[in-house]
Amino acid sequence: MCNDYEQRVTYAEYRKALEAIDLPVPPHETELALPQADDIRIGDTGPVMRVAEDEAVELFPxxxxFPPPAGKKAGPVFNFRSEGRSFAASRRCLIPASAFFEFTGTKYPKAKHRFTLNDAPFLCIAGxxxxxxxxxxxxxxxxxxAPGPDVAPIHNRQVVVLRPEDWPHWxxxxxxxxxxxxxxxxxSLAVEEVRSGSD
Structure with a gap:
């Protein structure tokens, strides 16, 4: 499952994308709200888009x-199955990313595959x-x-990637x-192998 993504989106690209779909941003927000990183992994801090009290869409670190359920010896919940669930009462967000990664192989280092959204400067993952x-x-x-045709050759599940026009709908x-x-x-998605796996 996706436990690593890339955030190389510039704040100018981000603002332009939100303006194109009429999503308001807080007037005080600056490029400091969207730090860049080649890899954001489980336990790292990343910028997340959420609806603020004034209905603007703010970036928040x-x-x-999620921490594991109380009393369970498990790791953080970083992927959450969407099928058959209602999220009307949930706190919904978007995770801006220039790409997400999937891995194949059984030995370390595994092959690393980079997915990007075609015809868009960046993508958002439903969260x-x-x-x-x-x-x-x-x-x-x-x-x-379930994996779409672009991801299925690499992995048996995938994160939900939303096109810009669906960001406000989520x-x-x-x-x-x-x-x-x-x-x-x-x-819809382009994929490239950015690291070969071990034999």
């Missing part, structure tokens, strides 16, 4: 991965967020679905979930 407990910061997880849930939380058509 959160930890990648959920929770407030932190105690002195912990808020955290987010990525929603997953944040405000103004479209049925089954129309949003599904794989994109063939040819």
């Amino acid at each position: 959160m930890t990648f991965g 959920l967020w929770r407030e932190g407990q105690g002195n912990q910061p808020p955290a987010f997880t990525m929603l997953t679905t 944040l405000h849930l103004t479209k049925p979930e089954n129309e949003l939380l599904r794989p994109l058509p063939e040819g």
Whole structure:
């Protein structure tokens, strides 16, 4: 599953994309809200898009991965299955990314595959967020679905990638979930192997 993504989107690209779909941003927000990173992994902090009290879409730093359920010896919940669930009462968010990664192979280092969205400067992954407990910061997880034709040769699941026109529909849930939380058509994602695996 997706436990690593890239955030190389510039703030200018981000603002231009939101303006094109009429999503307001906080007037005080600056490029500092969208730090860049070649790899954001489980436990790292990444910028997340959420609806603020004034209905603007703000970028907010959160930890990648929900803490494990209390009393369970498990790792963070970084991917969350979307099928058969309602998210109307959930805190929905978008994770901006220039690419996400999937890995193949059984030995380290595994082959690393980079996925980008065709015909768009960047993509957003549908997610959920929770407030932190105690002195912990808020955290987010990525929603997953069955793999589309672009991902299926690499992995048996994939994160939900949303096109820009669907970003407001997910944040405000103004479209049925089954129309949003599904794989994109063939040819929507480009893939390249950026690291060969061990033999």
